[in-house]
Each structure stands twice: as C-alpha cells, then as structure tokens.
Amino acid sequence: MKTETTIQGLSASLSPARSARKIIGFVPTMGNLHEGHLNLVREAKKICDVVVVSIFVNPIQFGPNEDFDSYPRTLEQDSHLLADVGCDIIFAPSVEQMYGNKPRLTNISVSDITNDLCGLQRPGHFDGVAVVVTKLFNIVQPNYAFFGEKDYQQLAVIRQFVRDLNIPLEVIGVPITRAKDGLALSSRNGYLSAEHRAIAPTIYQSLTAAEQQLHSGVSLAEVLENMKQKLTQAGFIVDYVEARTPELQKIEAFDQDVVLFVAAKLGKTRLIDNLQVKHTA
Amino acid sequence: MKTETTIQGLSASLSPARSARKIIGFVPTMGNLHEGHLNLVREAKKICDVVVVSIFVNPIQFGPNEDFDSYPRTLEQDSHLLADVGCDIIFAPSVEQMYGNKPRLTNISVSDITNDLCGLQRPGHFDGVAVVVTKLFNIVQPNYAFFGEKDYQQLAVIRQFVRDLNIPLEVIGVPITRAKDGLALSSRNGYLSAEHRAIAPTIYQSLTAAEQQLHSGVSLAEVLENMKQKLTQAGFIVDYVEARTPELQKIEAFDQDVVLFVAAKLGKTRLIDNLQVKHTA
Known part of the structure; x- marks a missing residue:
C-alpha cells in the first residue's frame, strides 16, 4: 500500500493502472476510520482492481461553529486499518494541496434535495461536499465510487450531481454498518x-x-x-x-x-x- | 468524419482512441461555424490525434429575452466545413440527450469574475456555460479543450472552474479571428x-x-x-x-x-x- 499526499504523486501512482485500463475504485473519507469505512473498502475490493481511499478533512463542508478543528486526525491508525483490508493507495492531501493558494471562485450547488433535513441546520454543507467530491473524482478518475448510506442525503446529492454533470463513474451506496447494539457507526x-x-x-x-x-x-x-x-x-x-x-x-x-x-x-x-x-x- | 448524436454513440466512437491513449482534442461550439471556429479546429489538429467538435445550442446559457430560438442551426453546412479542416468526430446531441427528462438540480457558479462585463447584462449566462462545458468535458474527456479569446470572459470563467474543480485537461485559448476590415468573427x-x-x-x-x-x-x-x-x-x-x-x-x-x-x-x-x-x- 502506498500513501500519496500530492495530486501529482497520486497521478503517478495510478498511471500504470490507468494505462492497463484496470478498474479503479474510490472511497472518499475524512479519516478516523471505523468498520463502516472498512466495509466500503471491502465492497470496492470485490469489483475493482485498484482501490484508492482518500483521507481529507474538508474545511469547506464545515460550518463556522462546527467541529473542523477538533475533527479527529488519525492517519497512522487509519493506515494500518486500510492496509489490513487491502487498500492499494491512500490519498491524504493537505488543505493547500486541495485548494491551492489562489482563491476558489467556483461553487457547485444542488437545489431542492439539499433544502431540508441536514441542509437546514448546515447551510453550505452540501455545496462543500459537492465541490470536494467533484475535485476528488477529477483527481482520482475512478470507475466506481463508494459511499455509505448512513449519510443518505449526501449520497443522494452526490448521485444527483454525478448524473446532472455526466461525471463518468458509477456511484455505489453501501448499507449502514452498525454496532451490536444498533448504533450506526460514525x-x-x-x-x-x-x-x-x-x-x-x-x-x-x-x-x-x-x-x-x-x-x-x-x-x-x-x-x-x-x-x-x-x-x-x-x-x-x-x-x-x-x-x-x-x-x-x-x-x-x-x-x-x-x-x-x-x-x-x-x-x-x-x-x-x-x-x-x-x-x- | 463521424457524426454522433448520443452520448453512448460518442463514447463508442472514442473508445478505440481512448484505449490506445491517443491525445483527444475538443472544440465546443454552438454551430453556425465560421473561420474563427475552424481556426480552433486547426489549432487542435496541431497537437491532438483525434479532434471532437461539439455542436450544441445550449438553452440554459440564454436569457429569457435572448436569441435561443432564432440562433442559427446549420448542421449540414457546418459538417462540410468541419470535414474540410480534418475534424474527426462531430458531437451534435439534442437538448434531451444533454439534459434528460428528469429536472437538473445541479448548478455551477463562478463568483467575482462573472459579476460584471457580460455577466451584468446576462444574469445566469456563465452558470449555464459552466454547467454545459463541464458536462461536455465529462462526456468527451479530452486532453485539450480549445476556446476562442473573443469570448475572453467565458474563457477566463472556464479556466477558473477547470482549476478550481481539478478537471483533468488543459484549456487552450486561441486568438480572435477577424474579417479583413477587423470585425471579430461571430x-x-x-x-x-x-x-x-x-x-x-x-x-x-x-x-x-x-x-x-x-x-x-x-x-x-x-x-x-x-x-x-x-x-x-x-x-x-x-x-x-x-x-x-x-x-x-x-x-x-x-x-x-x-x-x-x-x-x-x-x-x-x-x-x-x-x-x-x-x-x-
């Protein structure tokens, strides 16, 4: 398993697989991984030749009073877990690598289905998700991308903009992983x-x-x-x-x-x- | 030269070139082609193995009082001109093919640089451009995309969202083609x-x-x-x-x-x- 922290490094790592037209699977995460994430990777392994897991705590999907700063960063532990389930490449970019030094002027918004449920309490949240996921899709260029159904609204938003923008990949939703007492892993x-x-x-x-x-x-x-x-x-x-x-x-x-x-x-x-x-x- | 009217047909036509990792060039147009467009194709031919020209009058970049309905559709004449300059594939989809039957909920907006110049008189115009160009980029997946500098603000907007969203291609601006008396071709x-x-x-x-x-x-x-x-x-x-x-x-x-x-x-x-x-x- 390789860990890449730059877009260039990731592209170089993926280049042989792309040239050989291997099936690339992608699991975007914010790290601090649990069995729910690992099940996404396991699903990806079933149908993909190469599985990329991104670990990136995306600042623009957090509101001003949310937990961006305190969100747990546990890369070393995450790496061990991912190696165990057969992840091929971890992509763990910095905020600067993802957003650069020049101001970002582009926004992606999905109307209607973002107006209520979590959208109501988290204005701008789904725009931030749409932007970062689109960026990651363009960087990784996977054949399949895997998301948990726990964030059902997020999954619906992603399916929507993938269809609306003709993003050339298939989105796969994976059922919620729960603790023995039923609590959805998070x-x-x-x-x-x-x-x-x-x-x-x-x-x-x-x-x-x-x-x-x-x-x-x-x-x-x-x-x-x-x-x-x-x-x-x-x-x-x-x-x-x-x-x-x-x-x-x-x-x-x-x-x-x-x-x-x-x-x-x-x-x-x-x-x-x-x-x-x-x-x- | 092939003409494709569906996304599926285009993908099939491009598949051998993609498998052979040929360089794909893309020239998006709204048809009614003139020497300015043909110069974009000539530039594309210089550095690309396969050149795709799209002809699509994009409804969502026209305002309610603009000339969408009367915009000239001249596909047959355009085809002859494109064959002469060595275009490999024309992609001429219907509005339904591009936007489907289900409502589009996704918008892409570029702030700041769309607020004045043509953006002031044409609210929503650059959002419509950003959406359709992103869709076309995802459909064609070119290595290079060519745009005229006549629509300078449009070119700047496209460069901006390509950078902001990490779209994996290079945007090339081509100088304005003018009539002998200096009028920019349009x-x-x-x-x-x-x-x-x-x-x-x-x-x-x-x-x-x-x-x-x-x-x-x-x-x-x-x-x-x-x-x-x-x-x-x-x-x-x-x-x-x-x-x-x-x-x-x-x-x-x-x-x-x-x-x-x-x-x-x-x-x-x-x-x-x-x-x-x-x-x-």
Whole structure:
C-alpha cells in the first residue's frame, strides 16, 4: 500500500493502472476510520482492481461553529486499518494541496434535495461536499465510487450531481454498518461520553420500532411523532425526524417505499441515522 | 468524419482512441461555424490525434429575452466545413440527450469574475456555460479543450472552474479571428443588416486606437471615454467599454498588461470584442 499526499504523486501512482485500463475504485473519507469505512473498502475490493481511499478533512463542508478543528486526525491508525483490508493507495492531501493558494471562485450547488433535513441546520454543507467530491473524482478518475448510506442525503446529492454533470463513474451506496447494539457507526460517536453512548442506540430502536408501526398500519404522522417522543424522553435534543421517498421527496403517507431520517443531539454531539422501509402492497 | 448524436454513440466512437491513449482534442461550439471556429479546429489538429467538435445550442446559457430560438442551426453546412479542416468526430446531441427528462438540480457558479462585463447584462449566462462545458468535458474527456479569446470572459470563467474543480485537461485559448476590415468573427454577425455590417468594424478600430493612445501616454480613463464616444457617434448603443487585468480584475491605470473590452449593440445585435494591450516598462 502506498500513501500519496500530492495530486501529482497520486497521478503517478495510478498511471500504470490507468494505462492497463484496470478498474479503479474510490472511497472518499475524512479519516478516523471505523468498520463502516472498512466495509466500503471491502465492497470496492470485490469489483475493482485498484482501490484508492482518500483521507481529507474538508474545511469547506464545515460550518463556522462546527467541529473542523477538533475533527479527529488519525492517519497512522487509519493506515494500518486500510492496509489490513487491502487498500492499494491512500490519498491524504493537505488543505493547500486541495485548494491551492489562489482563491476558489467556483461553487457547485444542488437545489431542492439539499433544502431540508441536514441542509437546514448546515447551510453550505452540501455545496462543500459537492465541490470536494467533484475535485476528488477529477483527481482520482475512478470507475466506481463508494459511499455509505448512513449519510443518505449526501449520497443522494452526490448521485444527483454525478448524473446532472455526466461525471463518468458509477456511484455505489453501501448499507449502514452498525454496532451490536444498533448504533450506526460514525467518527463522531467517539465524542460521546459513556453515559451518552449508552443512550445513543435509542435512535436505531426508534427507527426499527417505526418500521414495525408502519407495517402494522399506524399512520406516518403518528409514527414520526412517536419517534420524536421516544428520542426526547431518552435525553436527545431532536433536530429532525422526517420521512422521505428514496429520492428525498416529501411523503405524506406510507403508500410507497419510505426512508425515515433522524438527526438528534446528545450534548454537543450530533448523530444521524436512517432506515429504508419497503412498502409491500 | 463521424457524426454522433448520443452520448453512448460518442463514447463508442472514442473508445478505440481512448484505449490506445491517443491525445483527444475538443472544440465546443454552438454551430453556425465560421473561420474563427475552424481556426480552433486547426489549432487542435496541431497537437491532438483525434479532434471532437461539439455542436450544441445550449438553452440554459440564454436569457429569457435572448436569441435561443432564432440562433442559427446549420448542421449540414457546418459538417462540410468541419470535414474540410480534418475534424474527426462531430458531437451534435439534442437538448434531451444533454439534459434528460428528469429536472437538473445541479448548478455551477463562478463568483467575482462573472459579476460584471457580460455577466451584468446576462444574469445566469456563465452558470449555464459552466454547467454545459463541464458536462461536455465529462462526456468527451479530452486532453485539450480549445476556446476562442473573443469570448475572453467565458474563457477566463472556464479556466477558473477547470482549476478550481481539478478537471483533468488543459484549456487552450486561441486568438480572435477577424474579417479583413477587423470585425471579430461571430455567428451573430449574420444578424447584421448591410448598413450595420459596414459600421461594425468601428469596434476594432476603437480598440486599436485605444491601444495607440495608451502607448502614447493618454490616461486609461480618457482612452475608455474616447472609445465610448467613437462607438456612440458611429451609431452603437454601448453596453460597456471596460479595462481589466488579464485575470479580469479592475484596473485604474495602464501600469501593467491590460485587456480592453467592448460590448455594443447595432439594432438588436449585440457584438463583443476585446484587445490585449501589453505593458512594456
């Protein structure tokens, strides 16, 4: 496994694979890797000849009061984990390598599907994601790019701009990896106190309870209200509990496949999760 | 020479060249070709193995009161001209092929350098250019892309987003092709009446006169004022006469290289031109 910190170095490392027209897989991350990321790499290994994992904490997707500075940087540990799952190349550029010294004037924005859910609390966040992911796609030029379904809205935004801009690659969504108690794995779980960590699985419990209620005929509005209550009673500050179609359109009743979304805070730590509930007519 | 009307067809046509790692050149146009366009193709032929010319009148870069519907579509004539200069593949997609049936939610905007000059009179124009050019870049995946310096601001915008987004190609600007009387070639020249066509070269005359005045020590402000007067007296409605640095920053005095910009109307026809004036210390 190689580690490249410059665009030029990465291009040189990928050049033989590109010349041989090997299948290149790409897993963009912000590092501080957990089993969820490693599962993305494992999926990539199944269908790609060469797997590139980027580790880059992207400043422009963090809001002014968010955790950019404190976001954990754990490159050495991440490298060991990635070597173990067969990653071929780590791309770990500096902020300067990615954004240069001249001001960036270009923005990419995706309308409509970024206006609510996490977009509401994090203005500019998805623009920052769209810009950095587009840059990374252009640098790596992979055949396949792998993203976790935990950041479902992010995955939908990426699918959208890839289609709208004809970016020549296929986006692959990988199901959420969960701890044994159901908590969706996230780098931010590390911020949780022991007490909060014990409460955190309530999110997934609320999602699976909601799924059961939907299948037993409880109305969508009531199900969402029940989730909010359950989370609030457990000690969460609820950002949102919402239902959307798989394409993130609003939905009033459980008359088609639905995705349930939760964002909620425990102390200063904001956790998100989602569950796809199939409609069986 | 092949003509492809679908993305799939183009990809198939380019596949052997891509596999053989040939150098692919790309000249995006809106058709209605003139010597200016053909010179772009000639430049491309010099350094590329395969030259693709796209012909696509891009609806999203036209304002509601602009000439999208009446913009001349002359594919057959264009094809003959392109065959003569050695174009290898024409890519002439439909609007549906480029934009599909689902709504486009993604926008690309370049700030600062799009705020004035043509950006002022044509809100959204450069966003439309950025989106379609990015799409075409992703479809064609060329090594080099060629643009005329006549649309200087457009060229600057394209250079900017190519750099900001790490698009893996080199942008090449090609000097303006002029009629013998100095008029910059443009598809829109065809809209001019005989009377207006006779007046039109005043634009270039005003630019070269300005260059001489600058070199003989007349202040930049006075030079710009002289240009405006000359054009107005000739019968133009002046949109703007402006000076900028080559990177499109405002400039108060001729103390470095400067680009002079004109946009002016004759009847309903809006003409633009520019001249780069070197500063020799």
